[in-house]
Amino acid sequence: MADYEPYIQKAIETKENNQRLLEVRYSDAWEIARKAASILKNEYFADEVILFGSLLHKELFSLNSDIDVAVRGIPCDRFFQALYAVGFLSDIRVEMVDIEECRDYIKEVIKKEGIRL
Numbered sequence: 610m611a612d613y614e615p616y617i618q619k620a621i622e623t624k625e626n627n628q629r630l631l632e633v634r635y636s637d638a639w640e641i642a643r644k645a646a647s648i649l650k651n652e653y654f655a656d657e658v659i660l661f662g663s664l665l666h667k668e669l670f671s672l673n674s675d676i677d678v679a680v681r682g683i684p685c686d687r688f689f690q691a692l693y694a695v696g697f698l699s700d701i702r703v704e705m706v707d708i709e710e711c712r713d714y715i716k717e718v719i720k721k722e723g724i725r726l
Contacts, residue, residue: 631672638664638701642676645695645703646726649680653691656682659708659723675702678726679719681709 646658662677663669683691688707695703706715 627672631670634672634674634701635664635667635670637699638670638674638676641698641701641703642678643726644698645676645678648695649678649683649691649705652694653683653687655680655691657708658726659719660726661719661723662704665722665724675704677704677706679706679708679711679715679723681707683707 642660642664646655646660649655649658657680659679660677661679663671663674664676678695680691692703692705695705697703708716708719711719
């Protein structure tokens with residue numbers, strides 16, 4: 610009979626390592642979200658920055674999750690410049706929508722669960 614113990618132990622170690630990586634990434638994502646909000650307010654004059662999406666639901670956050678923010682007040686001609694400025698602050702992408710221009714179902718999610726940064 611084959612000895613599966615080394616494989617089982619390796620699977621347990623991998624799962625524990627992935628959980629530690631996820632905890633670090635989750636913490637880093639919050640830091641990046643706050644940094645992005647600061648840049649958007651101070652350099653691009655956003656009136657409001659609202660966090661929504663998986664970062665607000667730790668159980669849904671994964672190693673592949675991004676950071677979703679909604680903004681209000683950034684002039685149209687500076688929106689993509691602002692997105693570029695925060696989009697790649699780290700390996701965790703920041704996705705940004707204009708509250709006034711996004712689809713209604715996204716507005717509802719933002720209204721229901723979003724938090725101001």
